[in-house]
Amino acid sequence: MDAEISLRVDGEAHRLTVDTRTTLLDLMRERLGNTSPKKGCDHGQCGACTVLLDGERSLSCLALAVAHDGVEVTTADGLAPAGELHPVQRAFLDRDAFQCGYCTPGQVCSAVGVLAEVDRGWPSHVTEDLTGDVELSDAEVSERMSGNLCRCGAYANITPAVQDAGGAR
Template sequence: MAERNPPQSVTLNVNGTSETLEVDTRVTLLDALRDHLNLTGTKKGCDHGQCGACTVMVNGRRINSCLTLAVMHEGDEITTIEGIGTPEAPSDMQRAFVTCDGFQCGYCTPGQVMSGTAVLEEFRQGWPSHVSKDLTGNADFNDEELAERMSGNLCRCSAYPGIRQAITSVATKTKEAAE
């Protein structure tokens, strides 16, 4: 067997910019973002889909970028934490994490912000969860639902109360704005 196979070309649309890369087939989407595009906001935690630090959106949905290959994403729209907001213009979710102390060391935070942002959209679209009492209606936003939906993002500092508070504050604000 060859030591390595020739690189393959793939074009990703990352945070609105088209990027064409030459990558070894083994390069994960996570490594492509971090090592090829220098978008190091997305973090490598476990590299096995267990911690959620690498969460990004692909075509609007959150996934673990460590468990997918860059070459599989030809033409896909990728949104990373850098596409969510900037230090000068943070998103509501990023601002809420700061306000609510939703982190300590900060390593899991980009993944938490990505998941938190996605979870609110999943609520808006009426997705059920394991703890939803009634499958046929839309689930209420509450602590139990939030904890279940965020269970794919671990925080070793255990900043969970602040994380919940941050996401809840954005959910409440969004709901008030809609009313």
């Protein structure tokens, strides 16, 4: 069964007819040619497909496209449309927070989402003071980014990159 949907991906409007079983990840990669989000596990376990849906981080491999009609999708490619790097992207480069780079777009989108959550005062499982500002400690960043895996093990540089970007907000 097919359905017609509208969505914006990285600022560009799209109106498409899609099979109701199509994931948002497959729609972006196969129909729109946006290969920024990666297909890793295709089961929502690795985070390589992380994008921002209306500003909230989400696993696009688990999101059916038809359930996101009218949504604004932002991928790592769309974080800085004017050609300048987003502060998170800049921090990842400055801290050399990648090796093979496969997980990097998902890591970057997740980090942007993490920093937005912190700005809203959302606690995590390891947040010590629930009444004050959230400190971007190593444990806090690691907990919040735990849904994004890096097979190369670049966590030692990813965590400080997120902390740097958090200080640059």
